[in-house]
Amino acid sequence: MAEIKPARRFMGTGMMRPGSSAWYYRRSWLGMAAAIVVLIFVLGALFAPWLTPYADQGRGVPDLPSRLQGPSWSHWMGTDDLGRDVLARILFGARTALLVAIGVVTLAVAVGVVIGAVAGYFGGWVDEVLMRLTDTFLAFPPLLLAVIVAAALGASLQNTIIAIAVSWWPWYARQIRAQVLSLRERPFVQALQAIGVPSRTILGRHVIPNAMSPVWVQATADLGASVLIAAGLSFVGLGPRPPTADWGVMINDGRQLVLSGQWWIAGFAGAAITLVALAFNLIGDVVRDVTDPKTRGSE
Amino acid sequence: MRYVLRRLVTSVFVILGVVTITFAVSRVVPSDPAALYAGPRARPAQVEQVRQDLKLDDPLISQYVNYLGDLSRGDLGVSFATRRSIASDLGSFLPATLELALVATALSMIVGIPLGVIAASRRGRRRDSIVRLGAVTSVSIPVFWSALLLQLLFASKLGWLPLSGRTSSSVSFAEPTGLLLVDSLLSGSLSNLWDVITHLTLPVVVMAAYPLGLTIRLIRGSMIEVLAEPYIEAARVAQIPERTILYRLALKNALAPALTILGLTFAYSISSAFLVEAVFNWPGLGKYLTDAIVRVDFPVITAATLVITVIYVLVNLGLDLLHARLDPRVSQS
DSSP: OTTTHHHHHHHOOOTTOTTSHHHHHHTOHHHHHHHHHHHHHHHHHHTHHHHOTTHHHHHTOOOGGGTTOOSOSSSTTOBOTTSOBHHHHHHHHHHHHHHHHHHHHHHHHHHHHHHHHHHHHHOHHHHHHHHHHHHHHHHSOHHHHHHHHHHHHOSOHHHHHHHHHHHHHHHHHHHHHHHHHHHHTSHHHHHHHHTTOOHHHIIIIIIHHHHHHHHHHHHHHHHHHHHHHHHHHHHTTOSOOTTSOOHHHHHHHHHHHHHTTOOHHHHHHHHHHHHHHHHHHHHHHHHHHHHSTTTTTOO | OHHHHHHHHHHHHHHHHHHHHHHIIIIISSSOHHHHHHOTTOOHHHHHHHHHHTTTTSOHHHHHHHHHHHHHTTOOOBOTTTOOBHHHHHHHHHHHHHHHHHHHHHHHHHHHHHHHHHHHHTTTSHHHHHHHHHHHHHTTSOHHHHHHHHIIIIIIISOOSOSSSSSOTTOOOOOSSSOHHHHHHHTTOHHHHHHHHHHHHHHHHHHHHHHHHHHHHHHHHHHHHHHTSHHHHHHHHTTOOHHHIIIIIIHHHHHHHHTHHHHHHHHHHHHHHHHHHHHHTOOSHHHHHHHHHHTTOHHHHHHHHHHHHHHHHHHHHHHHHHHHHHOTHHHHO
């Protein structure tokens, strides 16, 4: 909260001050392990071209002579049906997965925050209309709304992000609205209104920044679900088009091969999705715990 | 009573809103709806034909009115791939999904509720951590991957369970309800029932994983709140056995708010149905939808989504009304 912030700076003992959320976070070994897993995947995604000798295969160039080889010293995770190194595909797939996860959450937060804050701040019929709209979007099972939007827009990386974000913004809208409703009554907001600061400025500079922290907690917790939903969409063919490396597509491609003994394509791709989703979900859980005074320090 | 009425009215508006969004997504969002409705391999003349049939050149308002009119007559359009009526297709695929979703929901509740209670009663201890880690893991594994792993292990390697489908090809019996568990019982043959159960096992286990994680979390959360209440302390002082306190006194109050998870569970079952059914070749709504997605059969995709969403809204309505009945505070607020 803004009126608390200066006091915090005055205390001036930084992020790792005992009793701060970050301090509590560092005490959770599961949270730290999850953060390390995410860090590994982020580094893998960033430096993918330098980490593998098969960078162009990672980008999609086939190498037919060496197709469907099992894991070996030259191909640690084997090769796929087009002869591409699976590890390289996983590394480049990490770029897709993280890009989609972060893209979805950012876009959904941006839309949700604007709609929720406007609804909460202005109230009345604006609130009524926007919230009924939000409820309607919430009435769809999330994956299905993403499916029809992706089908309508056509399959591509960008459209995957849009499709999932369309089904997600309502959660943030509701959350920020609740925050704004309570902030609206605070003296500092009423003081700003009294001296004639325009609503836009109050909302954008003073109300929204103060309402964001629970939204960021929620957004962190949602990164894992976003990875899973994106993988589901690409599994059914509504994700990025080939030759873009994508874990969901890899599982779909490797699906028939698994039963005939070539387990490594779908096997490693699924393990990558599970690891990243699990790590994000664990981080989300720990962050939720340490930011909630009720559960803080229960572990 | 006023609460029931208000809830009914909002549900009607939500359904109207859902229809409107589906209309917008199918007619306004695509750059050329006619091309989508005609399918990816349609010739220009066919696209033109579809444009005329669906009156896509009319103003949006009159298109919308027509769309509402068709829906109110139960006309969901035709699949361009099979030329069959989507409404009757959906009807014939629904029972298979319903059976899967119901059994999976039941399984996740039966396993999840006790685990949530255990975690809450041992809060912060080792058993709590193990259950919570299990819960997080079960919501982190993509269903289509766990489905594949279980298929590989139990069907392909060990041969204990069938690979896919709802029944063996050699087995057949009358299907008056479409729910094969019931139908096979009605057929009076235990071997039929066994065949159905073995086919159900893997898909149900896969599908129950996600709702299981949700159930554990929610029950744990609401149990922790209830366990902190004075009446529980009074019960402890009165030396009522811990089991009675947990499962009789506390759980009863922890369950009412957790009723909402039934709705969530159902939503997730139906959402994941379409991934699970694809892997297990399960002839339900989900498989119908995935097949449509693969063929880019747009009329089917939008109609199936609309129907599933309406079912979902109605289920939630039912649960809310039930919740209000169980907990009078809900309807007074």
